Amino acid sequence: MRYMDDTVVMKRMTKRITFNKVWKSFFFLATTFALVTLVILLYRIVTQGVDYLSIDFLTNFASRFADKAGIKAALIGSLWLMAVVAPVSIILGVGTAIYLEEYAKKNRLNDFIRMNISNLAGVPSIVFGLLGLTIFVRMLGLGKSVLAAGFTMSLLILPVIIVAAQEAIRAVPNEQREASYGMGATKWQTIVHVVLPAAIPGILTGSILAMSRAIGETAPLVVIGIPVILQFLPNGLLSQFTALPMQIYDWAKRPQEAFQYVASAGILVLMTVLLLMNSIAIFIRNKFQKRY
């Protein structure tokens, strides 16, 4: 007695298996879409920009003429910006993370702080620009300075650093804290001598990645009104400055075709800086991160 017709079963099975194969290749193609885009993007920028990239390009100031345009002021300006953003955002971010992970009790206020941080992470960067323009540039009278832009950028990347630092601190096993308490250490001693040293690779990795976001971020700088064609380098925290993405934006906007190539060269410089920072972050992650 036969309950099933073999041929029908085989037919349906083959259909389902082919279906699976077809969809698998479709899913694979969808995955390569992102990769192909990245390759095209990088290829375009490298081929367009590499001819303009020279020592002169790195050491010249901005110019109205494409072949004399340089990126010196923007490159140095971005470094100044980072000199403000790095200490401010890391101190505030790590401090907040230590508070939330080690001290904060479960109550409404601390829940509110946590929810607030995750919401801040979703606020568009241009809105941070409006905040910076109103509070730092106008109210505190810092002007369009390194300090004003640095504070704005610090607030922008603060949620990223907090979350990274929280994860790093959380990954330190409790046994280590308890061992430290057992030796008579106080809470703060435990944090400084046990928790932080163990968490520092993770904190550093997260901070460098956040920094690399800040260095490429344009919108807040545009809103604050950072100038573009500057013929001098900043000489202090209250000095005017320009930054890499600002300079690229200005070049990209210009209608003359020659400036497209200058913009590409500028993007190459920016991407090199980013690549460098990311490599350092990955190096730290692989070299020093402990797994418990």
Add this chain to the structure above:
Amino acid sequence: MVSQKENKTSSVQQLIANSRNQKTKKIVEKAMPALLFSAALISILTTFGIVFTLIFETFEFFKRVSITDFLFGTQWLPFSGKEPLFGILPLIAGTLKVTLIAVVVAVPFGIASAIYLSEYASEKIRRTVKPILEVLAGVPTIVYGFFALTFVTPMLQQIIPGLKLFNALSPGIVVGIMILPMITSLSEDAMSSVPNSMREGALALGATKFEVAIKVVLPAALSGIVASVVLAISRAIGETMIVSLAGGSTPKFDLDVTDSIQTMTAYIVQVATGDAGYGTTIYYSIYSVGFTLFIFTLVMNLLAHYISKRFREVY
């Protein structure tokens, strides 16, 4: 005996020194939590700063322009000297056009690659693809904007003859590429957290991998996937540089995607790079637009949070 006595005195000295240390220690133990708490307060102050800045300056704006004109006006002509018009609908239309195109690009590709990575790909492929996605997510938006203007637009112009230099299509597609890694990695996380026993159960019943992915994993991870899409929409709405470079600056209240548009963010950039003086109506208008933008993204973020909390299947 003598040495013991010496020992004792030295230890007493130590004790005295220690008790002094104890005092500073106690102060440190008390002070540090307060200090760290004040660091945590900065993030709350930031939120208050944003909200109050936007509210105060928008209030100033509404002293000059009526709220109904702002909310329901279909013309945004702030620079027309005699009778400037501030109806925000054209800017919202521009933003929504770009966002919609971005979603159409990013959602199918994003979810398909998430399915591939979580259900089909070997560990080796996953370990190569994920860092590449991270790189793609780390590309500054100004670079994407340049890419849209100098590559995607000319390419589209060859396909669609009537396409203007500034349009909604090109920045829309590129914003889609920008939010793609976000949808992929968040959706992949959601799918990977579906327990293997469920897959194995379905496979044991004779399901193919495709059937497992579509009928078991996708429904189980749906809340996470939807939340990732909503978060990505929020990112697309707030995206600035791509749309200011490739989208143009002509706010229009229509459905045309081939012509120049202006989004909320692009308007703020236009005013910020222009020469509208402090205290003018145009100056205050960027805050009212910023406030509208803030509310849009806030609603999206809260919605994503709600979806992932409320509908999450816990295994």
